[in-house]
Amino acid sequence: GENVEQHPSTLSVQEGDSAVIKCTYSDSASNYFPWYKQELGKGPQLIIDIRSNVGEKKDQRIAVTLNKTAKHFSLHITETQPEDSAVYFCAAPAVYNTDKLIFGTGTRLQVFP
Amino acid sequence: KAGVTQTPRYLIKTRGQQVTLSCSPISGHRSVSWYQQTPGQGLQFLFEYFSETQRNKGNFPGRFSGRQFSNSRSEMNVSTLELGDSALYLCASSRGQGSGGYTFGSGTRLTVV
Numbered sequence: 598g599e600n601v602e603q604h605p606s607t608l609s610v611q612e613g614d615s616a617v618i619k620c621t622y623s624d625s626a627s628n629y630f631p632w633y634k635q636e637l638g639k640g641p642q643l644i645i646d647i648r649s650n651v652g653e654k655k656d657q658r659i660a661v662t663l664n665k666t667a668k669h670f671s672l673h674i675t676e677t678q679p680e681d682s683a684v685y686f687c688a689a690p691a692v693y694n695t696d697k698l699i700f701g702t703g704t705r706l707q708v709f710p
Numbered sequence: 711k712a713g714v715t716q717t718p719r720y721l722i723k724t725r726g727q728q729v730t731l732s733c734s735p736i737s738g739h740r741s742v743s744w745y746q747q748t749p750g751q752g753l754q755f756l757f758e759y760f761s762e763t764q765r766n767k768g769n770f771p772g773r774f775s776g777r778q779f780s781n782s783r784s785e786m787n788v789s790t791l792e793l794g795d796s797a798l799y800l801c802a803s804s805r806g807q808g809s810g811g812y813t814f815g816s817g818t819r820l821t822v823v
Contacts, residue, residue, distance in 0.1 A: 629810050631810060631812065633814075638816075639816055639817075640714075640800050640802075640814035640815050640816045640817050641753075641800070641814045642814070643811065643812060643813065646810055646811075648810075686752075686753065691755065691766070692766055696741045696743060696758065696802075696804045696806055696810070696812060697743060697755060697758050697765075697766040698743075698755070698812060699755065700745075700752060700753040701752075702752045703752055703753075
């Protein structure tokens with residue numbers, strides 16, 4: 598079955614700096630890779646996703662890159678702000694053509710003013 | 711557009727009791743998945759329902775069960791509660807069939823004493 602590994606587990610950056618979180622997956626058939634942000638007391642919120650026919654996707658200050666050959670994908674946040682502080686999860690489909698996702702273990706991002 | 715609604719938000723139960731949690735998906739979403747979130751284990755998949763049928767199941771004991779109604783609302787039940795069942799239980803809805811776009815509710819915080 599699918600296995601998703603996520604690094605680092607914690608990340609501290611200064612406001613304005615960039616942050617990068619990396620994930621690897623095991624199933625080469627996986628075709629959809631979402632990223633979620635979870636703030637304290639809330640459920641995870643989808644912030645960006647990418648499909649396997651695309652190498653990079655951007656949405657304002659966040660971007661996701663996908664390397665299918667190496668089976669890894671990364672979240673990039675530029676010009677970080679204190680409100681970016683949260684736990685970020687990557688995920689990959691566990692079973693083809695269903696919505697069951699396997700999540701990484703999460704990265705706690707802290708942005709210091 | 712209403713989001714995913716989970717009730718109740720908080721529950722305190724005693725060991726040995728049973729509990730039922732409810733999830734109302736986004737209108738039009740036919741897939742509902744349940745996850746258990748704990749600090750040590752991250753987001754663990756419980757099960758997925760699609761059109762009233764359990765389509766995927768995680769590695770949890772039979773004390774954890776669920777169902778989905780014709781209006782796509784879902785319930786999960788935990789019988790004979792143990793201290794280790796204390797967790798945040800999250801449900802997520804989507805259109806199903808690998809379409810992505812999982813949307814999470816805010817979760818039910820279950821504490822077993």
